[in-house]
Amino acid sequence: MSDTVESSKKASMTDEERLALCQKLDKELDEFIDSLEKKGYDDGWPEDRWEEEMDKHPFFMKTVPENGELSPLAEGLAKLKYDPEENTPLELANNYKEDGNFNFKHKNYRLAVLGYTEGIKVRCDNAEVNASLYNNRAAAHWFLKNYRSALYDSEKALTFDPGHNKARIRAAKAAFEGKKYDTCIEHCQKFLENNTDKEVSELLNKAKRSKMLKERDERKKNRTEIKKNEEKDELIKTIIQRGIKISKCDDEDDIDLSKLEPTLPGAHDAIVYLENDILMWPILLLYPEYQLTDFIRGCPENAPLIKQLEQLFPAPWDEENKYKCSTINVYFEGYDKMPHIVDPNKNLGEILVSRYFELKGGTAAFFILPRGSRVERNYIESHI
């Protein structure tokens, strides 16, 4: 029913009316265009900058925009190139390789690595393409100084193509940089089996020499360590033989170097040592009267203590000239916490094994006091 009504309505428009409407629309369009013309066309690429504009267009762009964002159109195109459904694995691998090569050429080695990696992931069954993908990624790694990865990839390339000379040389070079000299030598020798190359021969010699040096250094380190340990054992053995009591050591097995290191600040390197089977001790001399001390390194156990004192007197601080070898008494503080007088004419070694003597902090300590003085009396009384 309604259809008839509509058609009757349309039919009601006469030919003249239609003509008038057409003319009116034409005129309106003309007017519209006229109004446009006045503004002019300024959406187009300006003539002086068209190349720049072209680069920005997804169809033509050669590089990814700096902010890394792709326009939807560019993304669509990229998808087309890298879509697994649109490409065979070999095509994909080649496309990624191209992508890698492009970035490689522009020294974007990181991006190149990503490109080659994608290509490798495709696992196409073409050995040549795979060898080339790994070899190229090795090259990119090489420029990034990732020598381990460069070596790994070069060797991987060689599994696809054992005759790949570039990969062989790079493997050798990367192995050298990574200090894997044996691997480097192996690759150089493999290469030189079928080729002559001065650079590779030189690398081979360099690697052999570096390997020798590395091994020498290791041997030297081992030997020095062994020697040091032997010296240490010898030192401890001698101290035990002498029967010197060391504080904080319960028995002979308990003695080690840490208990013999002088505890005095700055004197830890003055530790007792052996010289021609003679123990050389550090000793500490204390002058309670002036609250001063003397520290002497390397005193031989077979020399009298007095010899050391002779070197020190007259002391610059001893204005009254009270401290002479003939006018002093020497004491040590025993493990009974009591002062014990010492005959300084005895050898140091003999004193170290006298009754109540105990070596504290790896250093033999002696108190020096003017004989018969008030200071001496005070010193003794302070212990009672």
Added chain:
Amino acid sequence: MANDPLDEMVQFLQPEARIDLKHISIDHLLGLSGSEDGIQTLLKNKKIIESIIELRNDKVREIAKNALFLLVNLSANAKGVSELLKYKTYNNKNVIEIFIGYVMDQEKQDADAVCMILSNMTRPENSVELCVDYFMPHLNDLLNIFVNTNYNKKGSKLHYLSPMFSNLSCSPRIRKWLTEENPHVPLLKLLPFCNYEESVIRRGGAIGTVRNLSFDTDYHEFLLRNDIDLLTYLLLPLMGNEEYPDDEMDKLPIALQYLPKEKKRDADVDIRKMIIETLNKLCAKRKSREILRDNGVYYVLREYHKWEKDPNALLACENVVDILIQKEDEVGADDLTTIEVPDDMKEKFHKMDEEYINSVQ
């Protein structure tokens, strides 16, 4: 009745002969080859020798093995070598070529015996040039086989190729081959065997080769070239785990510095003597002497001398030390080989040497 009882035996040695008879015959002949007289008897009978050579490939391993052992005995004799060298197979091959072919076959049993034959056959100096003619085309292959210590698949070690090379190096042609690039310098492949712990035979052969080269002063400059590293190979067997002061240690070739505690000197006195002899030869020219001094050879010999017990080795060592310890203006001659020693002096020196050796013993 044949004049020679061996003639009768030839028929039992033919490939198609009964196995048990073949076996007994070759056993008997092998026993015969154990004595000088036996060898002389064998050598008189060409047919027997030919049959024995043919038996090297017998299907029964025991028979082939005994034939090869017999040839080892035969080739240990100088006359045996010259007889063997005359032999040619039906396809006109020389025994040397036959045995080289045998060694090259990775699947051959008892290749070690064949290596011994080759080593024996190259020993007599008067026929070494003849041998070299046959060896020349196969030298690189033989060296590669020698270097590949797992070459033979039937367990032969091929150690005796080492003394073979040493014997061959008596020939100037072999010395030239050893030292020229082709594409690699053959000597470089041989040198590591100077220190090859697994076999004294290989060590001896390698060091013997170097010694033969050192008899030729023309090669001294080559031998002492930096990249050859000869002194490293020569000094290592003379060194134990002794300690050197740092300044002396620094002079030694890098690979010899700070050797581990377990390092021992070569236990074979002949090898030690050959090395000393080589060092002695290398002292001939001033430039070489300077290289020896710069590499701390003197220090190594000094320590070695404290350890060595063998009087001959000690004397040889002192001779080298005497030269090295001098300054060049004291040595007074660029090339020691050019110095003429009067006969009476020679005799005197000889007597002094003898006295020294007796005094040490």
